[in-house]
Amino acid sequence: MHEAPPTPSPTSPAVPAEPLSHGLKQRHLTMLGLGGVIGAGLFVGSGAGIAVAGPAIVVSYLIAGALAMLVMRMLGEMSAAMPASGSFSVHAERALGRWAGFSVGWLYWFLLVVVLAVEATAAAQIAHGWVPGVEPWAWVLLFMVVFTVANLTAVKNFGEFEFWFASLKVGAIVVFLVLGGLAVFGLLPDTDPVGMTNLTGRGGFLPNGWSGVVSGVLTVVFAFGGLEVVTIAAAETDDPARAVGRAVRSAVVRILFFYVGSMLVIVTVLPWTAQQAGLSPYVKVLDAIGVPSAGQIMNIVVFVALLSALNANLYGSSRMIFSLAERGEAPRGLLKVSGGGADGSSGQAGGVPRRAVLASVAFGFVSVLLNLLWPDTVFLYMLNSVGAVLLFVWALIAASQLRLRARLEQEAPEALALRMWWFPYLTWVTLAGLLGVLLLMLTDDAARPQVLWSAGATALVLLVAVGRERRERKGPQGHDRDPSALTDR
Numbered sequence: 404m405h406e407a408p409p410t411p412s413p414t415s416p417a418v419p420a421e422p423l424s425h426g427l428k429q430r431h432l433t434m435l436g437l438g439g440v441i442g443a444g445l446f447v448g449s450g451a452g453i454a455v456a457g458p459a460i461v462v463s464y465l466i467a468g469a470l471a472m473l474v475m476r477m478l479g480e481m482s483a484a485m486p487a488s489g490s491f492s493v494h495a496e497r498a499l500g501r502w503a504g505f506s507v508g509w510l511y512w513f514l515l516v517v518v519l520a521v522e523a524t525a526a527a528q529i530a531h532g533w534v535p536g537v538e539p540w541a542w543v544l545l546f547m548v549v550f551t552v553a554n555l556t557a558v559k560n561f562g563e564f565e566f567w568f569a570s571l572k573v574g575a576i577v578v579f580l581v582l583g584g585l586a587v588f589g590l591l592p593d594t595d596p597v598g599m600t601n602l603t604g605r606g607g608f609l610p611n612g613w614s615g616v617v618s619g620v621l622t623v624v625f626a627f628g629g630l631e632v633v634t635i636a637a638a639e640t641d642d643p644a645r646a647v648g649r650a651v652r653s654a655v656v657r658i659l660f661f662y663v664g665s666m667l668v669i670v671t672v673l674p675w676t677a678q679q680a681g682l683s684p685y686v687k688v689l690d691a692i693g694v695p696s697a698g699q700i701m702n703i704v705v706f707v708a709l710l711s712a713l714n715a716n717l718y719g720s721s722r723m724i725f726s727l728a729e730r731g732e733a734p735r736g737l738l739k740v741s742g743g744g745a746d747g748s749s750g751q752a753g754g755v756p757r758r759a760v761l762a763s764v765a766f767g768f769v770s771v772l773l774n775l776l777w778p779d780t781v782f783l784y785m786l787n788s789v790g791a792v793l794l795f796v797w798a799l800i801a802a803s804q805l806r807l808r809a810r811l812e813q814e815a816p817e818a819l820a821l822r823m824w825w826f827p828y829l830t831w832v833t834l835a836g837l838l839g840v841l842l843l844m845l846t847d848d849a850a851r852p853q854v855l856w857s858a859g860a861t862a863l864v865l866l867v868a869v870g871r872e873r874r875e876r877k878g879p880q881g882h883d884r885d886p887s888a889l890t891d892r
Contacts, residue, residue: 423558426562429640434573435562436658440471441572441661442629442712443522446704456618463616468662470627470797476655484807486644487638507795510796516766522716524539550717565714568714575704576661576665582694587672602671637650648821683705685701721759721760725737740757791853797837
């Protein structure tokens with residue numbers, strides 16, 4: 404392992420810019436930031452958090468959301484100063500060395516293509532319920548083909564898919580907040596003001612104590628994963644530094660509002676004891692206030708959320724492996740991009756890393772097959788092996804920001820258009836918080852296997868990364884490469 408040398412400037416890559424399209428617009432990036440983390444984890448998975456924390460799930464979401472917001476602020480700072488399609492993988496390489504860029508890049512790619520299988524399978528189960536004559540595997544195949552084609556064409560197609568998917572999810576939450584707020588104050592037909600009864604009754608606001616809040620954090624923290632794709636996508640806009648800054652600023656606060664606001668409405672309208680793990684608390688609230696066909700409405704929203712996540716994960720994984728190939732950390736053949744209008748404005752599929760897309764979707768198909776054939780054995784082990792990877796990625800983002808912020812302040816302070824708050828104190832607080840979550844997961848019987856398997860997968864990738872560096876140093880052509888460069892052509 405070696406550290407990045409202080410020169411050249413981290414903001415000045417020594418190679419030409421990446422040959423990717425600039426077809427994404429600010430509206431695409433902003434909505435991707437807003438909708439990227441609003442998925443099934445919120446609409447369905449939040450029921451498990453309420454079941455263990457009670458009304459204090461609001462506090463659990465505040466803590467988990469604050470961690471995610473701090474990580475995104477750090478990532479936004481680095482991405483605004485040094486935009487790249489590899490985002491935090493490139494930042495980790497510049498800050499800590501090739502081993503870090505290699506490790507975080509491959510771990511994140513593996514995380515996306517494995518989770519992709521869960522999303523495709525869950526969406527297929529919903530579609531099968533609507534059209535029982537079509538088997539789930541056929542739905543999975545259809546989804547994978549549709550989004551593969553969308554990602555093989557101009558990047559603006561991905562942006563448009565995500566824009567409308569995210570718009571529907573954000574719109575659904577806004578409607579839910581309005582209806583729930585009216586129900587709380589008794590302003591809907593046949594409703595009376597709820598008051599504070601459900602917040603303070605049945606054991607009080609902390610029915611399971613602070614241990615319940617902690618358990619709630621462990622349940623909901625992973626629901627904030629997905630925001631990272633914003634900084635990956637920013638590299639394909641006309642003005643990456645400005646675009647990512649605006650997207651990060653608008654996304655984190657609004658997402659906290661949507662998450663925390665939704666939980667506050669849910670635990671105020673209904674007793675927390677009415678919620679069950681695996682059942683959508685949104686459906687229960689909508690049923691309680693008399694919204695007809697609430698279950699089917701939420702099924703549609705969850706279905707869209709799953710397809711949106713599938714689309715975003717396929718995009719993010721293809722750009723991450725493309726960036727790894729640029730830096731010599733993945734097969735060079737993945738660098739091939741399509742021709743055509745490089746600005747994405749002509750509608751031609753220009754500047755799209757098609758081989759990287761196909762490589763990602765190929766492994767995604769393998770993951771889907773494993774999920775369909777051996778969901779409780781082989782695929783379960785794969786899923787556990789990425790269960791805590793997001794926390795490792797976030798920790799490396801924080802470690803990279805600690806190193807790069809100091810370098811940027813010395814060498815290119817003008818590049819710091821977006822700054823991390825109270826640096827370096829909040830960065831250290833974030834690292835301590837992430838370590839705390841990992842330690843708490845080790846004490847939880849349900850979460851412990853995820854930490855252990857993820858730690859094993861991380862250790863394996865780290866061993867490969869260190870071994871590659873040592874072989875290159877010993878070989879006749881081996882040399883230490885400058886980690887401050889975006890590519891190694």
